[in-house]
Amino acid sequence: MKLTGLRALVVVMSSIALLSVIGLGANLESIASNELVPEISAAAGMALADSYAATMTEAELEALAVDGRTIGLRTAASGALAILYRDKTEDEIMAILKGDADPMIRAAAIEPAQVYLVSVTSDDEDFKLTDYLKDIAINGETHEMRLAAAKAYYFMSRKSLKAADLEEQAVTNDSDELAYAAGEALSGFYLSFNPKTQAELEDLAINGSSEGLRVAGEIALSSLLIKSDLTALDFETTLLSIAGTKSAEYRGAYKIALANRYAQ
Amino acid sequence: MKKTVLVLLGLLLVFSALAIAQGYETMPADAKIIPLGQADTPYADAQPGVRGGIFYCATISNPKKWNDVTAHETSTTQYTGLMLEGLISTNPVTVAIEPELAKSWDVSEDGLTITFHLRQGLKWSDGEPFTADDVIFSFNDLYLNEDVETDTRDILVLPDDSYPVVTKIDDYTVQVTTSVVFRPILNSMGANILPKHALAQYVHKLNPDVPVGTFNSAWGLDTDPSELVGMGPFIVESYTPDQNVTMRRNPYYYHYDPNGVQLPYFDKYVVLTVASQDVSLLKFRNGELDALGIRAADVPILKSEEAQKGFTVLVNPDLPNYGTSWIGINEDIGLAEGTHDNERALFRTRDFRAALAHLVDKQAIIDSLYNGLAVPQWSPVSYLSPFYAGRDYYGGPVTEKDAVIFEYSLDKAAELLDGIGIVDRDGDGWRDYEDGTRVEIELNTNAGNTVREGICLIVADRAAKIGLKLNFVPVDFNTLVNKLFASTGELIILGLTGGPEPNNGANVYKSDGGLHFWHYSAADNPTEVEKKIDELLDAGVSTLDNDKAFEIYKEYQITLAKDDLGLVYTVNSAFTYAYYNKVGNGNLSSPVATPGGGGLADICYFK
Missing domain, CATH: 3.40.190.10 (Periplasmic binding protein-like II)
Structure with missing residues (x-):
């Protein structure tokens, strides 16, 4: 089967699944479990994280994050773990990030690690936190460790970096994780001091010359979509129509916006 | 024994009833x-x-x-x-x-x-x-x-x-x-x-x-x-x-x-007690805090998550916080030690202080250090106070009509310095005192405050453009405060808190005020301008009519900003805050x- 035909089939199947769950008034868990369009399934999972954190144990969530049947269930579990992991010690969090657990579990440790990473101190007079973080962002043991450090690096650098600096670093950087985190930081400028229109952000999310730039477009675009009058059904329809096309970041913007609507 | 226990229990119950107040019926x-x-x-x-x-x-x-x-x-x-x-x-x-x-x-x-x-x-x-x-x-x-x-x-x-x-x-x-x-x-x-x-x-x-x-x-x-x-x-x-x-x-x-x-x-x-403002920000982003006071540099990172995480970032460039930020010019430098005669004479010259005011490139400071989230500051009275001189009347709109504004102007600054004989006498590009020694002034602020450090760099850069040499030296905060109180600093950039009531600044602006740090010797020997400021502050509290008080405080602010100039004001950061919806x-x-x-x-x- 040609790729185009496969996409068409996915869309049709997804439409059936979506219409069926909507028609049945199904809950988020059904969408996360049954939806075939991964972004819709994941959006439901994102919206489920809070309730999973409140009702499931850490062991149950870790099992679901690894073995969950769909991306939606795995996303829900990973998001819930991120909430539970806030109570873990620095050593525990770092062990998860650096260890050989499933990437979905390591991903859950990225946000809780931020508090520890920005608080690192040293007796070494020459110690500079941003240099330390940048080194981990480049040489960290796992993708998640590098990404956590990259996010912390741009957090701590936020007072000195402007949009133009971040635009450059979202394209050219010493690691993919740093470029990604630069894109995240850049998105805030597109929503505040260097605003871009929705059309510009859509173009950036689709055609940005690097993942970092597309991520900047994705996050900023998702913010505009959330603040729009569009409904969950509007976002679902769009995700169905663009399933497997455009760019992962463009679809990601709609996924984030849909998760927001699901959570309301 | 049994009776004692019962008595104790009774006492405990009474104490408990007292301890757990129930509220109004x-x-x-x-x-x-x-x-x-x-x-x-x-x-x-x-x-x-x-x-x-x-x-x-x-x-x-x-x-x-x-x-x-x-x-x-x-x-x-x-x-x-x-x-x-x-x-x-x-x-x-x-x-x-x-x-x-x-x-x-x-x-x-x-x-x-x-x-x-x-x-x-x-x-x-x-x-x-x-x-x-x-x-x-x-x-x-x-x-x-x-x-x-x-x-x-x-x-x-x-x-x-x-x-x-x-x-x-x-x-x-x-x-x-x-x-x-x-x-x-x-x-x-x-x-x-x-x-x-x-x-x-x-x-x-x-x-x-x-x-x-x-x-x-x-x-x-x-x-x-x-x-x-x-x-x-x-x-x-x-x-x-x-x-x-x-x-x-x-x-x-x-x-x-x-x-x-x-x-x-x-x-x-x-x-919650946290290690730093950065940790506060992370905890807010994690949803562990319900509200947070933020800084201009925090705005982009929060705006990127504002919609997704369901919080509101309040940013109002036109709504500055209370308080003042300024360059203090120490008119008593070397007085106790019998040193710094040139500097002291220069700092006590009103036109030098006015030249410095013209060198403060407020717009550059606002744009580059505050991402536009600040307003120029001209007065010791906070912009939000109903007594602020930039208002047309008590509590009226801010028009800046009567504010004393020293616009950024290299030409005016140079002209003022020329007028008091601070010129380049040896052709090396730097201005000199009348005795031929170079004017070289140390500019301090507290190390680690990146915004204040940035202001110092901008002011020193603009001064250099007209041949006035300012050497920026960041110092530890406590050391800086000691320099301030010991009158050993030359130019210092710092800030003061503020509020609606001008009289709350009496301890700073009265000639014998405990925080009159730029001219402590005025307690014994005030200038004519300082005497006038003392009189205006006393007059301001001696009327119950706010409209009259406004006119008095307007004159007080104009006198301080135009004639005294012991403090040269910089900019005032805008109100920024974040809270979950x-x-x-x-x-x-x-x-x-x-x-x-x-x-x-x-x-x-x-x-």
Whole structure:
């Protein structure tokens, strides 16, 4: 089967699944479990994280994050773990990030690690936190460790970096994780001091010359979509129509916006 | 044996009943109704809420004590401010003075006597009645008691160096008499009222069994929180150093919403102690805090998550915070040591200080260091004050019509320096004194404050463009403060807090003020300009007419900014704040009132 035909089939199947769950008034868990369009399934999972954190144990969530049947269930579990992991010690969090657990579990440790990473101190007079973080962002043991450090690096650098600096670093950087985190930081400028229109952000999310730039477009675009009058059904329809096309970041913007609507 | 146990049990039950105050059976007739959501009131944009929930915010400092009277630091007053109330308060929306523990007051025709009528039927958080005795105790036995170490006495001193006389008329009426007219008297009488029944035992004047000064260490951190008593919305319940302070709802708080629901809405108010402002920001982003005061540099990172995470980032470039930021020019440099003759003479020359004012490129500072979130500052009085000289009249709109504006101008700065003989005499590109030595001035600020460091670099850069050599040297904050008080610094960039009332700056701008750090020798030998400023400050408090006071303070500000110029003002950062959308009435946040910083804590709720 040609790729185009496969996409068409996915869309049709997804439409059936979506219409069926909507028609049945199904809950988020059904969408996360049954939806075939991964972004819709994941959006439901994102919206489920809070309730999973409140009702499931850490062991149950870790099992679901690894073995969950769909991306939606795995996303829900990973998001819930991120909430539970806030109570873990620095050593525990770092062990998860650096260890050989499933990437979905390591991903859950990225946000809780931020508090520890920005608080690192040293007796070494020459110690500079941003240099330390940048080194981990480049040489960290796992993708998640590098990404956590990259996010912390741009957090701590936020007072000195402007949009133009971040635009450059979202394209050219010493690691993919740093470029990604630069894109995240850049998105805030597109929503505040260097605003871009929705059309510009859509173009950036689709055609940005690097993942970092597309991520900047994705996050900023998702913010505009959330603040729009569009409904969950509007976002679902769009995700169905663009399933497997455009760019992962463009679809990601709609996924984030849909998760927001699901959570309301 | 059995009887003893029963007796003990009985005693325990009684004590428990006392300890767990239940609150009013019905709303007191003199309760204060906050008109949330009612049209034509300051609260028209607010909504009545529902009770429940725990509000979380954060701080980077542990409290030093629970004693509001002796506190000097906001790390303490952020809690005592929630535990206690004054006779009057300022409205968190309009900043206007309004009744608090006093339900009304009368002012005599000569303005020398104010009679406060207290709310009746109110109780302290432990269930004891609130009466005029508590007011008399607070003023006569605490604030005006020389044995008690308190800053509040400084704001009660009158122009003739006497103090107000506070007398009890009856259980619910208190009279305050001043020997001379003192316009800020209402502000001053807003000082918090303390519980006599709980604290009189620590005051030597009332209890000779305790040594003089015992009160100064009363209500320390070692005090059992169950002994703390207040009239405010929350009472300290527990404290864990480096972790948190938990406050619980005061069961006898006397504020109610329009539906008759007793405030505050939150069951508890928890302040987490965190290592840094960066950790606060991360915790807010994680949803572990409900509200947070933020800085300009934090805005982009929060805007990127604002919609997704469901919080609001308040950014208002036109709404600056209270306070001032300035370059202090030390006119006493080397005076004590007999050194720095050239510098001292130069710094004491008004046109040099004016040239420096023209070198402050405020727009560049605002654009590059504040992302546009700041306004130029021209006056010692905060932009938001109704007395700000840039207003057309008391409380009027800010037009800057009468503000003394030293626009950024290299030409004007150069012209002024040329005019006082500070020119390049040896052709090396740098300006020299008349004796041929190069003018070379050290410019300090506290190391690590990246914004102030940036301001120093911009000012030094602009000065270099006209041949004036400023050497930027960042120094440790405590070292900098020591330089300030010892008059050993040359140019220093720092800031001061501020508020609506200009007289609160008297300790800075009066020639004998304790913080007149740029010219301490003026205490013995004031300049003509400083004498005029002293007179204007005294005149400003000696009229009860705000319109007249406005004109006096306008002249005061113009004189300070145009002729004195001991402090050259830079810029004032804009108000920025973030709160989760689930926090009802968070939309009322302003530079004077926020859910996490006080002012709105009693009326915010969880949707």
